Amino acid sequence: MQLNEATARRRFGSVPVVRLATVDALGRPHLVVTTFVVDGDHIYLAVDQKPKTSRELKRVRNIRANPEVAALADHYDDDWRRLWWVRADGSARITTDANLMAGPIELLTARYPQYRSDPPRGPVIAITVTAWSGWAYTEPDRP
């Protein structure tokens, strides 16, 4: 069964990591797993690795070339009656301004205790979700 938007958004926000798909300038997809926070119809992620080189990460370069992104949350269980997934389609922008990054980084640090000693440095990727879609094998419990 398809999930309604409220259920889809809630389930998306319940998992620790999602997968982010971006597209490069040549039309090739790129895929990473990432921590995130949901705030209404916005999803925020932050680059948390120390840069190895001066080159920007591919996900960041891709978004600068093409802002269209998709993010997927899913749940697996050997009992397939428990499977579900939620996809957020939207448009992303890159934020490197420290003042604008502060709010999302605070939300991420509050959500993940692992960040408390070493918060993400950024840049921050802010996604405006234009469509939440989702599916579950069986009817979800009503909230």
Add this chain to the structure above:
Amino acid sequence: MQLNEATARRRFGSVPVVRLATVDALGRPHLVVTTFVVDGDHIYLAVDQKPKTSRELKRVRNIRANPEVAALADHYDDDWRRLWWVRADGSARITTDANLMAGPIELLTARYPQYRSDPPRGPVIAITVTAWSGWAYTEPDRP
């Protein structure tokens, strides 16, 4: 640390589901979670839903328009020293011929007991992997 190709391929094949990114004719990414089997540098997936309409699934239409795909396996643990991911980048083709689908569907049915009473009908998506890449927080155990 980066994973070598053999370790990356092995870990990819160890998880029950991966996420497949495709790109539509307008350059927008699409993302699904899927069962799969790995055979050397090939990955096989099959459409397992009964078609709701005569329209092909978006992943199939996308691959017909643009064969470039990426697939991601990842492992999450609250202990971030156990995190890892593997990405397979490659080129996909759609197979609807029953003779060509038989081998992949047999592999999928052998891997997933859940398919035994109701094997995937197809089409089959066959990915030729051109690059395996992967990362783990800590050194993997040597095989």
